[in-house]
Amino acid sequence: MLLSVPNFSEGRSERVxxxxxxxxxxxxxxxxxxxxxxxxxxxxxxxxxxxxxxxxTVAGAGHALELIDMRGHQGLHPHIGALDVCPMVWVxxxxxxxxxxxxxxxxxxxxxxxxxxxxxxxxxxxxxRRERAFFRRGGPAELARRMxxxxxxxDLGPDQPHPSAGATLVTARRPLVAFNxxxxxxxxxxxxxxxxxxxxxxxxLPGVRALxxxxxxxxxxxxxNVHDAExxxxxxxxEEVRRLAAEHGARPVxxxxxxxxPAAALEGYPDDPRIRGFDPDxxxxxxxxxxxV
Numbered sequence: 001m002l003l004s005v006p007n008f009s010e011g012r013s014e015r016v017x018x019x020x021x022x023x024x025x026x027x028x029x030x031x032x033x034x035x036x037x038x039x040x041x042x043x044x045x046x047x048x049x050x051x052x053x054x055x056x057t058v059a060g061a062g063h064a065l066e067l068i069d070m071r072g073h074q075g076l077h078p079h080i081g082a083l084d085v086c087p088m089v090w091v092x093x094x095x096x097x098x099x100x101x102x103x104x105x106x107x108x109x110x111x112x113x114x115x116x117x118x119x120x121x122x123x124x125x126x127x128x129r130r131e132r133a134f135f136r137r138g139g140p141a142e143l144a145r146r147m148x149x150x151x152x153x154x155d156l157g158p159d160q161p162h163p164s165a166g167a168t169l170v171t172a173r174r175p176l177v178a179f180n181x182x183x184x185x186x187x188x189x190x191x192x193x194x195x196x197x198x199x200x201x202x203x204x205l206p207g208v209r210a211l212x213x214x215x216x217x218x219x220x221x222x223x224x225n226v227h228d229a230e231x232x233x234x235x236x237x238x239e240e241v242r243r244l245a246a247e248h249g250a251r252p253v254x255x256x257x258x259x260x261x262p263a264a265a266l267e268g269y270p271d272d273p274r275i276r277g278f279d280p281d282x283x284x285x286x287x288x289x290x291x292x293v
Contacts, residue, residue: 001047001048001049001091001095001289002047002048002049002050002053002088002089002090002091002095002098002099002102003031003045003046003047003053003088003089003090003091003175003260003285004028004044004045004046004048004053004056004057004086004087004088004089004102004106005043005044005045005046005085005086005087005089005259006024006043006044006046006056006057006060006061006083006085006086007041007042007043007083007084007085007086008020008041008042008043008044008060008064008068008082008083008084009040009041009064009068009070009073009075009077009079009081009082009083009084009166010035010040010041010042010064010067010068010082011035011036011037011038011039011040011041011042011075012037012040016067016068017033017035017042019063019067020042020044020060020063020064020067021033021044023056023059023060023062023063024044024046024056024057024059024060025056026055026056026059027048027052027053027055027056027059028046028047028048028052028053028055028056029046029047029048030044030045030046031045031046031047031260031288031289032044032045032259032260032282032283032288033045034258034259036258038075038076038215038216039075039076039077040073040074040075040076040077041075041077041079041084043178043258043259044060045259045260047289049098050088050098050099050101050102050105051102051105053088053102053106054102054105054106054109057083057086057106057109057110058106058109058110058113060083061082061083061086061109061110061113061115061165061168062113064082064083064165065082065113065114065115065162065164065165067082068082068164068165069082069164070082070140070164070165070166071163071164073140076213076214076215077223078132078133078136078139078211079136079139079140079166080135080136080139080140080143080161080166080167080168080169081115081140081161081162081165081166081167081168081169082164082165082166083110083115083165083168084166084168084169085132085168085169085170086103086106086107086110086168086169086170087103087121087170087171087172087173088100088102088103088106088170088171088172088173089172089173089174089175090172090173090174091174091175091262091285091289099172099173100122100123100172102172103119103123103170103171103172104123106170107119107155107156107168107170108156110156110157110168110170111154111156111157111158112157113162113165114157114158114162114165115157115158115162115165115166115167115168116147116154116156116157116158116159116160116161116162116167116168117154117155117156117157117167117168117169117170118135118154118155118167118168118169118170119155119169119170119171120132120134120135120169120170120171121171121172121173122171122172122173123170123171123172124171125155131209132169133209135152135167135169140161140166143161143166143167144160144161147159147160147161148160154167173227174227174228175229175260175261175262175285176225176226176227176229177224177225177226177229177234177257177261177262177265178223178224178225178257178258178259179224179225179226179234179237179255179256179257179258179261179265180221180222180223180224180255180256180258181221181222181224181237181238181241181252181254181255181256181273182215182219182220182221182222182252182253182254182255182256182273183219183220183221183222183241183245183250183251183252183253184218184219184250184251184252184253185218185219185220185248185249185250186214186215186217186218186219186220187220187250188212188213188214188220189212190212190220190245190248190250191212191213191214191220191221191222192211192212193212193244193248194210194212194222194241194244194245194248194250195210195211195212195222195223195224196210196212197244198210198222198224198237198240198241198244199224204240205226205232205236205237205240206228206231206232207226207227207228207231207232208224208225208226208227208232208237209224209225209227210222210223210224210225211223211224219253219254222241222252224237226265229261229262229264229265230262230264233264233265233266233267233268233269234255234261234265234266234269235267235268235269235270238252238255238269238270238273252273253273254273254274254275254276255273255274255275255276256275256276256277257275257278257283259283260283260284260285260288261283261284261285262284262285262286263284263285263286263287266280266284
């Protein structure tokens with residue numbers, strides 16, 4: 001069994017999110033759906049074999065092409081497409097070899113819709129293309145310019161972004177944890193300063209990507225992806241955010257898990273800050289997969 005975690009650039013219309021869910025549920029089991037209006041993004045976690053997940057993600061991409069228009073899209077989360085990211089995920093090493101063929105098949109199906117596809121992570125054609133940030137920098141307008149100039153060519157599909165659906169990033173990977181920490185300050189510059197030192201590229205925690213983002217109300221957010229939760233559990237992320245935020249007179253007050261996380265990510269997690277709405281039976285991969293099987 002594999003997982004797929006398609007990320008769509010829609011987090012405000014429940015009608016559209018429900019329609020996207022119906023599309024992906026036609027071929028695979030939906031384990032989780034998370035959407036956020038400020039990030040303007042929804043994330044599904046799907047389970048199935050390679051063929052089922054390929055069919056589900058291509059169906060989702062086709063429906064997103066009809067439902068989501070990226071022209072004028074405004075959201076906190078970096079993005080380049082209606083179906084922005086589509087990773088195929090192996091939970092157990094025995095399934096590692098099945099993930100890449102499923103990812104390539106999904107990429108071919110998405111490209112056949114007229115959407116350019118870029119392969120990243122372990123499927124990237126060179127080191128420069130391993131990180132999602134390489135493709136997202138400057139947003140959709142900059143992506144279009146880079147493609148028009150010939151600086152950036154897709155791995156599959158047309159040489160220009162789709163007029164309304166943009167482009168899609170595809171990979172095969174282990175589970176990562178999307179984890180957000182909210183601070184008791186509305187100042188996004190503090191969140192950005194914390195993120196800059198927290199992320200691996202800034203000399204921080206290994207395998208951690210981080211952004212500082214503004215939120216409506218009294219809290220700024222440190223948004224992270226933790227690529228190896230066994231090496232860096234969320235307790236360590238929180239501890240480091242707490243230390244770095246204190247240098248700016250702030251502290252973490254609440255956290256958020258986007259989608260599912262492996263059990264190892266939650267080992268030793270402290271009572272504070274609490275993870276909003278967290279239920280291990282609904283958000284721990286091993287528990288949810290046990291029920292699905």
